[in-house]
Amino acid sequence: MTKTTTPLSESQVKAWLGDVKDPEIPVISIADLGVLYDVTVDNNEVLVTILPTYSGCPAMDTMQEDIVEHLKQQGVDQVRVVVKNTPAWTTDRITKQGRRQLQAYGIAPPLEKSGQPISCPQCGSTNTTCISQFGSTACKALYRCEDCLEPFDYFKCHV
Amino acid sequence: MNKAIEHYLLRLADTALTQSQRIAEWCGHGPFLEEDIALTNVALDLLGHAKLLYEQAAEVSEQDVSADDLAFLRDVDAFKNPILTELPRGDFAFTTLKQYFVDQFNVLLYQALMDSQYQPLSDIATKALKEVRYHLTRSRDWCLRLSLSTDEAKQKMQAALDDLYFYTPELFETDDQLNQLMAESIIPDMSALHNQWQQQVDELLNKCQLKTPTSGWLATGGLRGEHSEHLGYMLADMQFLQRAYPGCEW
Numbered sequence: 317m318t319k320t321t322t323p324l325s326e327s328q329v330k331a332w333l334g335d336v337k338d339p340e341i342p343v344i345s346i347a348d349l350g351v352l353y354d355v356t357v358d359n360n361e362v363l364v365t366i367l368p369t370y371s372g373c374p375a376m377d378t379m380q381e382d383i384v385e386h387l388k389q390q391g392v393d394q395v396r397v398v399v400k401n402t403p404a405w406t407t408d409r410i411t412k413q414g415r416r417q418l419q420a421y422g423i424a425p426p427l428e429k430s431g432q433p434i435s436c437p438q439c440g441s442t443n444t445t446c447i448s449q450f451g452s453t454a455c456k457a458l459y460r461c462e463d464c465l466e467p468f469d470y471f472k473c474h475v
Numbered sequence: 476m477n478k479a480i481e482h483y484l485l486r487l488a489d490t491a492l493t494q495s496q497r498i499a500e501w502c503g504h505g506p507f508l509e510e511d512i513a514l515t516n517v518a519l520d521l522l523g524h525a526k527l528l529y530e531q532a533a534e535v536s537e538q539d540v541s542a543d544d545l546a547f548l549r550d551v552d553a554f555k556n557p558i559l560t561e562l563p564r565g566d567f568a569f570t571t572l573k574q575y576f577v578d579q580f581n582v583l584l585y586q587a588l589m590d591s592q593y594q595p596l597s598d599i600a601t602k603a604l605k606e607v608r609y610h611l612t613r614s615r616d617w618c619l620r621l622s623l624s625t626d627e628a629k630q631k632m633q634a635a636l637d638d639l640y641f642y643t644p645e646l647f648e649t650d651d652q653l654n655q656l657m658a659e660s661i662i663p664d665m666s667a668l669h670n671q672w673q674q675q676v677d678e679l680l681n682k683c684q685l686k687t688p689t690s691g692w693l694a695t696g697g698l699r700g701e702h703s704e705h706l707g708y709m710l711a712d713m714q715f716l717q718r719a720y721p722g723c724e725w
Contacts, residue, residue, distance in 0.1 A: 371523025371602055381480030401527065404602040449613045450516040458509060474605055 322359045324392065330338035333364070336386050336454065336455040339378040340453050343421040346379060346438060350409020353400060367405040369474075370454040407474045418471055426473040434470055446470075476659075477651035480593060481604045482555070483662060484535070485545065485651075486698060489529035489556035492546055493706070494577055495521035496713050497564050506567050513613065517574070520606040527599045534595075547717035551707050552700040559642040559694065561706040568621055568631035573612035573639055576676070579644050581607040583671050587663035596661065602684055615679060621684035641691035642674075644669070650698055 336346050346352045346366065354365040364383055368376050374465065380397040387395045399461040407426040410418075415425040424437050431440035441463035451458040505511025529542035554561075560577065564570050579607035585607060588600035621628045643657040649657070656662045680687060696702065716723055 361583060368523075371527060371606060372519035372521070373523070374519070401602050402598045404598075404605060406605070424620070448513055449609070449616075450513035452512070454516045454519055472609070474609075 324360050324362065326355050326357050329355045329357060329362055329364075329387065329392070331452030332387060333383065334467060336379070336382050339375045339382065341418070341421070341423065343417045344410075344414050346383075348411045348417065350407075350411070350414070351379065360392075362392055364395065364397045365400050366397060367403070367409075368399055368401065370403050371401075373454060375453075378405070388444060405474075407471065408469075423456065424468060424470040426471045429474050430473070434459060436466065437468055438466045439464040450471060476655075477537075479619055479655050480661065481532050481535050482652045483656055484528050484532035484596075486555040488525045488545070489554045490531060490560050490577075491521045491525035492530065493554070493556045493560040493611075493709065494574075495519075495525060495713045496709060497560065497562070498570065498574065500564050510567075514570075517610050517613075520610065524599070524603045524606075531595050531599065532679040543717070547714045551710060553703050554700065554702060554706060554710075555707075557648070557694070557697040558703050559639070560643060561697075561703060561709060562639075562642065563705055565635065565638075566631060568628065569635040569638065571614060571617045571621060572632060572635040574610070575618050575679070576639065576643050578607060578611040578648075578678075579672055579675050582611050583668055583675075584624070584663070586626065587668060590663075591661050592659060593661045600679070618679060618683055620646055629684075629690040632683065636680070636685050637688050637691075640688050645694045645697060647672070647696060648698055653698075 330347070332362075333352055334345050334347050334354075338344050338346060338349055338351070339449050341349075350375075351366050353367045354363075354366070356363045359444070364387075366376075366379065366383075376399060380399070383397050384395050401414065410426065418425045419437050424434050427434065434444050435442050436444055439461060441461050443462040444459050445462060447458060447460050447467065448458040450456070451469045455472055455474070457472050458467060459470045460467045495518045498521075500513060501514040502518075503511065509716055519640045525546065526542055529545045532545055533542050543553050564572070565573075580591065585600040585604040589604065590618075591596055591597040591600065618632070620640070622632045647665045647666050653662065653665070657664055677687070
């Protein structure tokens with residue numbers, strides 16, 4: 317059998333890329349994180365445009381490799397990944413599903429409105445304190461729940 | 476015009492890189508774990524800004540250079556950062572106050588640069604501003620916490636202020652090329668920016684109950700490639716790998 321001759325569609329590529337996860341938070345896909353910006357297909361050549369989260373995010377290289385690798389497994393060999401800084405990524409780009417996934421993983425999602433309290437992802441209490449403005453990665457801060465006493469990561473609001 | 480833009484992009488990139496390198500030196504030496512992580516995360520953001528700025532400088536340069544070449548293969552007299560950012564990291568009070576001065580400068584500068592007539596600079600500013608605002612919140616908090624706590628902490632903050640204060644005007648220094656960029660609204664008016672910065676700084680130092688020194692040696696020269704002895708040692712450390720193993724990749 318020869319390779320399928322059905323032309324690649326952008327929606328198909330996007331569906332495949334739905335399985336590419338953030339290397340540092342492996343429960344959220346790059347699509348739900350809002351990092352995946354655009355996919356175009358030209359003559360079976362795929363161009364994927366991504367928006368980096370933080371300027372110095374060390375996960376960007378891995379994300380690019382993961383995208384290429386993932387599409388290769390689907391039989392797509394011609395892939396180019398472009399990193400674009402405009403529009404600047406913000407946490408508003410995280411989808412509703414992405415927010416739920418962060419929460420379930422134990423990371424408090426970014427506040428949608430400033431001034432709201434940050435809830436503990438374990439017990440839901442809003443009686444929480446910031447321990448450090450930076451957590452395990454540039455995009456997170458470290459909090460502690462004063463009720464269940466668990467420390468937790470908060471995905472910083474970045475707008 | 477491209478020459479002046481390249482000159483200014485390098486000024487900003489070198490400032491971000493040297494500041495980043497100095498606070499990254501705290502890795503493993505922070506006063507406690509959370510602060511160790513915070514300092515290195517700020518360093519990472521600044522390194523990201525340096526990368527964006529060097530990439531743009533390489534793009535406009537007449538020479539065939541990459542962002543890495545600019546960061547790792549230029550010598551002391553080609554660096555354009557103000558002397559402030561190359562000063563050794565000192566103690567935690569010194570690092571904190573220096574970071575605050577730089578953060579306050581970055582926030583006002585990137586806010587203004589969002590209106591730059593040079594689109595790539597405006598794009599970088601939009602991206603960087605989101606990060607430096609967060610840095611400023613953190614360094615302001617620390618200045619207050621240290622200055623208003625024990626006598627020892629207060630003394631160290633006062634000593635840091637006495638040592639650092641006269642290095643800060645150099646952040647706003649201009650030359651013929653920068654004046655040309657200001658005239659074309661590519662960069663903001665530096666003396667206006669200095670006034671805004673001074674106002675914010677005076678307000679915070681007042682809250683911190685610190686006393687601004689009245690006289691001292693005024694630093695100058697970074698923009699012309701005239702640096703303190705400290706930059707050479709920093710570059711020897713930072714550029715070692717590329718000098719010893721040219722073209723080496725991670």
